[in-house]
Amino acid sequence: MKSLDPRVNRLNLSQTSEGEVHTNTHLVTWEVFHQEKRGKQAVHVGIVHASTPEMALILAKEQFARRGRTANLWVARTSDIYTFRTDDEDMFATVPEKLFREPAAYKVRERIEKFQQQNKC
Amino acid sequence: MYGSTNLTEQDAKRMSDTSAEDPQKLAEFEDRIARGEKIEPDDWMPAEYRRQLIRMIEQHAHSEIVGALPEGTWITRAPNFRRKLALIAKVQDEIGHGQLLYSAAETLGKTREQMLDDLLNGRSKYSNIFNYPAKTWADIAVIGFLVDGAAIVNQVINSKGSYGPYCRALERICYEESFHLKQGHDNFVYLATGTKQQREMLQDAINRWYRPLLHFFGPPDHLSAHSEKLMKWKVKLASNDDMRNQFLDQYVPKILELGLTLPDPNLRKNADGRWEFSDPDWEEFKRVINGDGPCNKERLAVRRYAELAGRWVREALMKPNDTYKVPLA
Ligand SMILES: [Fe+2]
Ligand SMILES: [Fe+2]
Numbered sequence: 001m002k003s004l005d006p007r008v009n010r011l012n013l014s015q016t017s018e019g020e021v022h023t024n025t026h027l028v029t030w031e032v033f034h035q036e037k038r039g040k041q042a043v044h045v046g047i048v049h050a051s052t053p054e055m056a057l058i059l060a061k062e063q064f065a066r067r068g069r070t071a072n073l074w075v076a077r078t079s080d081i082y083t084f085r086t087d088d089e090d091m092f093a094t095v096p097e098k099l100f101r102e103p104a105a106y107k108v109r110e111r112i113e114k115f116q117q118q119n120k121c
Numbered sequence: 122m123y124g125s126t127n128l129t130e131q132d133a134k135r136m137s138d139t140s141a142e143d144p145q146k147l148a149e150f151e152d153r154i155a156r157g158e159k160i161e162p163d164d165w166m167p168a169e170y171r172r173q174l175i176r177m178i179e180q181h182a183h184s185e186i187v188g189a190l191p192e193g194t195w196i197t198r199a200p201n202f203r204r205k206l207a208l209i210a211k212v213q214d215e216i217g218h219g220q221l222l223y224s225a226a227e228t229l230g231k232t233r234e235q236m237l238d239d240l241l242n243g244r245s246k247y248s249n250i251f252n253y254p255a256k257t258w259a260d261i262a263v264i265g266f267l268v269d270g271a272a273i274v275n276q277v278i279n280s281k282g283s284y285g286p287y288c289r290a291l292e293r294i295c296y297e298e299s300f301h302l303k304q305g306h307d308n309f310v311y312l313a314t315g316t317k318q319q320r321e322m323l324q325d326a327i328n329r330w331y332r333p334l335l336h337f338f339g340p341p342d343h344l345s346a347h348s349e350k351l352m353k354w355k356v357k358l359a360s361n362d363d364m365r366n367q368f369l370d371q372y373v374p375k376i377l378e379l380g381l382t383l384p385d386p387n388l389r390k391n392a393d394g395r396w397e398f399s400d401p402d403w404e405e406f407k408r409v410i411n412g413d414g415p416c417n418k419e420r421l422a423v424r425r426y427a428e429l430a431g432r433w434v435r436e437a438l439m440k441p442n443d444t445y446k447v448p449l450a
Contacts, residue, residue, distance in 0.1 A: 004255070007194075029227070046224060051438040
């Protein structure tokens with residue numbers, strides 16, 4: 001095989017071009033969180049594959065801090081993160097009904113005015 | 122078609138038969154997609170949705186890393202330092218895109234290593250266009266401007282799909298692609314407005330990439346197996362012909378305005394807005410996709426070399442007691 005790329009020609013590819021290939025080195029994944037500026041929260045942006053947290057941070061920097069601003073990156077092993085199941089989403093469905101948690105649910109002005117009229121203060 | 126949604130007859134048949142799925146769950150799933158909601162990795166999904174998505178995202182990922190090879194060839198021979206920096210940055214981005222996409226596919230249950238195995242063993246494809254050689258520096262201008270331009274048309278459309286992790290990866294990718302396109306166009310315009318020799322080199326590159334660019338979006342609609350279901354499930358969002366037409370509409374004028382030509386006397390835009398062109402030889406497309414293109418063997422041999430030569434490093438990094446869990450998002 002003659003390549004247009006001199007670097008490829010130097011590899012002697014005929015020696016490695018036969019047979020099935022099986023990789024047996026599947027690394028665990030780390031969830032990456034990106035903090036854009038000091039004072040802002042870290043936001044999940046994706047994953048990297050690595051065997052140590054140090055390596056995960058290096059790869060996270062290459063993958064998620066190539067553009068824009070970055071103040072810091074966090075990584076956490078995927079297997080250390082616990083979540084609800086997405087199909088249990090309905091457990092949050094009653095939140096909008098809980099108006100007693102909302103400041104707007106508390107209106108006293110009318111009552112004060114009525115009181116003032118009745119008592120002529 | 123970066124990640125091809127073209128189905129074989131057999132696939133199309135499998136897709137249209139969802140009788141094995143729970144009808145109530147299937148209906149809820151389809152309603153959710155119809156409402157414009159995204160599907161997340163641990164949501165219920167039909168087996169065929171999962172299978173077709175893995176196939177498509179995996180092919181897209183392979184296209185990114187194999188696509189870096191023809192361009193990488195020119196890093197050592199870039200004409201000046203500024204172009205060299207830009208090309209290194211672009212190639213690094215493409216590898217990063219590959220990683221983002223492998224991760225998105227991995228959330229569906231196939232590991233990155235299984236995908237790389239399938240690439241090397243020929244069970245999984247990548248975009249056909251990367252089986253053509255980058256003969257001169259002008260090819261780098263054509264790739265950066267037009268191949269990336271075509272990829273952007275495809276990726277922007279796909280980013281409106283139904284699978285959350287794929288859409289998020291594509292949004293990040295599209296943001297970076299705008300730099301690829303700008304630096305490609307800059308390079309393209311410099312050659313087009315340069316010396317006679319530079320213009321000739323560019324015209325020659327355009328002539329050679331014209332057909333592969335028409336092939337990029339896949340066979341014409343009347344020749345490809347359809348699946349209404351892929352459209353309904355928002356895995357496929359536009360037909361091959363529609364994407365090709367959008368590409369021609371955006372890019373042909375930008376080539377012609379520089380006094381360059383395209384090697385097709387029948388290329389023109391009709392009154393109805395559709396572009397017409399000569400048959401770009403779909404037999405050649407099939408031949409190349411099935412392994413008989415100018416660079417298929419070299420592309421895979423280089424990937425295989427990287428895999429085998431780097432194996433001892435990865436093995437040394439392995440921690441056999443680590444428990445693998447499918448990534449979250
Ligand atoms: Fe890319
Ligand atoms: Fe690109």
